[in-house]
Amino acid sequence: MPAQAQWYFDFASPYAYLQFKRLNQVPSSLDYEMVPILFAGLLKHWEHKGPAEIGPKRIDTYRHCQWLAEDLGITFRLPQAHPFNPLPYLRLCISLGSSPEVIDSIFSYIWTESPPVHSEAGIKEIARRLEIDDLETSLQAPETKKQLRGNTERAIAAGVYGVPTFVVGTERFWGLDQMGMLAQWLAKPDEMAHIATANLSELPTGL
Secondary structure: OOOOEEEEEOOOOHHHHHHHOOHHHOOOOOOEEEEEOOHHHHHHHHOOOOHHHOHHHHHHHHHHHHHHHHHHOOOOOOOOOOOOOOHHHHHHHHHOOOOHHHHHHHHHHHHHOOOOOOOHHHHHHHHHHOOOOOHHHHHHOHHHHHHHHHHHHHHHHOOOOOOOEEEEOOEEEEOHHHHHHHHHHHHOOOOOHHHOHHHHOOOOOOO
8 A cells, every 4th residue: 555645855955854853753643655856856847946055045054954953952963065966875775775774874874974975985985884785786777767756756746846845645744844734734634624735725826
């Protein structure tokens, strides 16, 4: 039976890392799958910039994530360079089945050890830890590339525009700060019906 929901993420997102560390707060009644996607693919589709592409917003994002991590008691260290190309990390994850253990290993490596994620040495080190013998074959496998594209296209089809995002049916819950909203939606769906996507999408724009 397919999962009830999807959690879309990209390893390049510090907010995705922080939410991953809080997934134990998601109600146990929700069956969801963790789906790696390319955030840059969302940006290209929706024609907007990521937070790291706007100078002041980039710095404010790092400040907020550092504060948020400390407030939540989550270990957090910026990698040696950011933004970086997450493609090899996403492909590595998919090649290993995107298991929770693999996702945890990659997230923790990137966001707690301050590694050189932007270099060949960075991806080689996490591959070594995950006992990958032929890294190039794993990263270049056509089926792996196809799955990552498919994951990203599925997210776009669901209206996902940022990471991390939970999708439950036709409803999206974007970011760590919407976890409370997700929990309430699952617990009291009737009381939350007035903010359903289908209802609010009828509101016309005034521009």
